[in-house]
Amino acid sequence: xxxxxxxxxxxxxxxxxxxxxxxxxxxxxxxxxxxxxxxxxxxxxxxxxxxxxxxxxxxxxxxxxxxxxxxxxxxxxxxxxxxxxxxxxxxxxxxxxxxxxxxxxxxxxxxxxxxxxxxxxxxxxxxxxxxxxxxxxxxxxxxxxxxxxxxxxxxxxxxxxxxxxxxxxxxxxxxxxxxxxxxxxxxxxxxxxxxxxxxxxxxxxxxxxxxxxxxxxxxxxxxxxxxxxxxxxxxxxxxxxxxxxxxxxxxxxxxxxxxxxxxxxxxxxxxxxxxxxxxxxxx
Amino acid sequence: xxxxxxxxxxxxxxxxxxxxxxxxxxxxxxxxxxxxxxxxxxxxxxxxxxxxxxxxxxxxxxxxxxxxxxxxxxxxxxxxxxxxxxxxxxxxxxxxxxxxxxxxxxxxxxxxxxxxxxxxxxxxxxxxxxxxxxxxxxxxxxxxxxxxxxxxxxxxxxxxxxxxxxxxxxxxxxxxxxxxxxxxxxxxxxxxxxxxxxxxxxxxxxxxxxxxxxxxxxxxxxxxxxxxxxxxxxxxxxxxxxxxxxxxxxxxxxxxxxxxxxxxx
Numbered sequence: 356x357x358x359x360x361x362x363x364x365x366x367x368x369x370x371x372x373x374x375x376x377x378x379x380x381x382x383x384x385x386x387x388x389x390x391x392x393x394x395x396x397x398x399x400x401x402x403x404x405x406x407x408x409x410x411x412x413x414x415x416x417x418x419x420x421x422x423x424x425x426x427x428x429x430x431x432x433x434x435x436x437x438x439x440x441x442x443x444x445x446x447x448x449x450x451x452x453x454x455x456x457x458x459x460x461x462x463x464x465x466x467x468x469x470x471x472x473x474x475x476x477x478x479x480x481x482x483x484x485x486x487x488x489x490x491x492x493x494x495x496x497x498x499x500x501x502x503x504x505x506x507x508x509x510x511x512x513x514x515x516x517x518x519x520x521x522x523x524x525x526x527x528x529x530x531x532x533x534x535x536x537x538x539x540x541x542x543x544x545x546x547x548x549x550x551x552x553x554x555x556x557x558x559x560x561x562x563x564x565x566x567x568x569x570x571x572x573x574x575x576x577x578x579x580x581x582x583x584x585x586x587x588x589x590x591x592x593x594x595x596x597x598x599x600x601x602x603x604x605x606x607x608x609x610x611x612x613x614x615x616x617x618x619x620x621x622x623x624x625x626x627x628x629x630x631x632x633x634x635x636x637x638x
Numbered sequence: 639x640x641x642x643x644x645x646x647x648x649x650x651x652x653x654x655x656x657x658x659x660x661x662x663x664x665x666x667x668x669x670x671x672x673x674x675x676x677x678x679x680x681x682x683x684x685x686x687x688x689x690x691x692x693x694x695x696x697x698x699x700x701x702x703x704x705x706x707x708x709x710x711x712x713x714x715x716x717x718x719x720x721x722x723x724x725x726x727x728x729x730x731x732x733x734x735x736x737x738x739x740x741x742x743x744x745x746x747x748x749x750x751x752x753x754x755x756x757x758x759x760x761x762x763x764x765x766x767x768x769x770x771x772x773x774x775x776x777x778x779x780x781x782x783x784x785x786x787x788x789x790x791x792x793x794x795x796x797x798x799x800x801x802x803x804x805x806x807x808x809x810x811x812x813x814x815x816x817x818x819x820x821x822x823x824x825x826x827x828x829x830x831x832x833x834x835x836x837x838x839x840x841x842x843x844x845x846x847x848x849x850x851x852x853x854x855x856x857x858x859x860x861x862x863x864x865x866x867x868x869x870x871x872x873x874x875x876x877x878x879x880x881x882x883x884x885x886x887x888x889x890x891x892x893x894x895x896x897x898x899x900x901x902x903x
Binding site for chain 2: 358359361362363365366368369370372373375376377378379380381383384387438439441442444445446448449455457458459460461462463464466467468469470471472474475476477478479485515518519523547572575576578579582583593596597600601606609610613614616617620621624
């Protein structure tokens with residue numbers, strides 16, 4: 356055991372840095388979100404209004420962007436689950452000698468610069484990109500498909516970006532499913548599909564939930580990929596915040612949007628941890 | 639147990655899994671191919687073969703200064719995060735402070751908050767305090783986003799540690815710090831190296847916080863690529879991306895060979 360005095364000394368430097376460069380800046384954003392912008396002059400002094408938040412809830416455009424962001428989060432999560440589960444299953448249950456090479460092939464794109472990966476998708480999905488050229492050359496389409504600056508492009512790009520996180524979560528979950536429970540079900544006459552549906556899938560549910568929450572939160576917070584594949588017109592919440600700050604210079608509205616996004620991310624995480632605790636309590 | 643109920647992946651699962659692996663590598667391959675194209679616009683498959691774009695990137699002062707800035711930020715923030723994060727994790731692990739669970743959540747909070755929110759919060763804060771555009775502010779911003787990885791890997795490594803080893807060193811007369819440096823630190827080193835690698839890459843990768851904090855010409859590599867893509871694509875972006883791909887691949891393989899990196903992911 357070390358003394359509390361020493362413990363505090365060890366922890367104080369980091370606590371101070373995080374307070375000074377994270378907690379205080381985020382809290383200082385709060386009063387801004389109740390402020391009002393005077394065009395060309397910055398914040399109006401002494402104004403305290405709920406208008407920014409009211410606008411987010413009532414304005415059709417903001418509501419559309421919020422629903423689009425949430426929908427994107429949902430679809431990307433489902434796509435990551437459907438693509439990730441077979442791969443995670445192969446890594447967890449396939450031949451031992453494939454395991455490390457496959458994991459490395461999952462980690463490699465994850466470690467790769469996000470901007471570089473999004474750039475790769477632009478080269479693939481653009482009007483004169485690889486995918487459209489290939490389809491036209493094969494005679495399958497006459498005019499290029501619109502694969503960028505819309506939901507399709509964002510879904511493909513974001514699924515690619517966050518799939519590795521899902522796979523790694525699922526591998527851990529599937530490896531935790533006891534093999535003898537599956538064997539017992541099989542011995543008792545369950546078909547392969549039934550063993551999977553009745554034993555493997557439910558027992559890997561905590562991993563599925565954890566992976567889904569992670570991918571959902573990362574997706575709704577993403578800025579770089581939506582900006583690069585969505586362009587300046589097809590917006591999600593993060594790119595809208597970026598524009599409010601960098602182009603429209605409306606900081607109050609941008610900070611209100613920031614808190615709305617934070618509330619969604621933190622709310623989802625809080626909800627899932629409560630759910631997990633309930634599950635743990637039942638077991 | 640029959641052959642098809644032993645839980646081994648069947649051919650359908652295996653094929654799907656390999657298709658997903660290909661999907662994961664496709665944009666990487668495309669970027670590399672585009673970097674060698676002789677045309678000034680991006681074409682795939684590349685028309686002809688040239689190294690000219692690499693030459694262009696490596697002689698472009700804007701790219702060189704961005705690369706230098708990225709490396710300074712990544713190295714600086716990783717070292718600072720390591721020192722601050724390991725010290726904090728050690729105190730938390732030893733339950734030397736009250737409310738250690740709440741403190742751990744606080745240290746991890748930068749991972750939970752959307753990066754863009756941290757970015758705009760620091761933009762306002764730095765504008766008010768005059769830190770905007772300076773290296774110190776950027777460095778601290780990168781410490782905030784990298785330190786959770788260090789704390790997490792340090793806590794994970796420490797929790798796998800046999801406390802008796804350090805106690806033995808203390809009994810044999812080592813001071814608290816000597817016991818930590820000579821016994822505990824070497825034991826948690828592989829986990830820390832993995833955490834440091836994550837921190838380094840997180841810093842090197844970051845756009846959503848950095849882009850709000852840089853001013854004028856002093857930019858980082860990912861922000862420079864990000865902004866040049868918005869202005870139109872030419873193959874030098876693919877060339878600099880290829881350099882990043884190769885560097886990432888080499889680092890990943892080295893980390894795997896030296897200490898089995900995949901175990902720490």
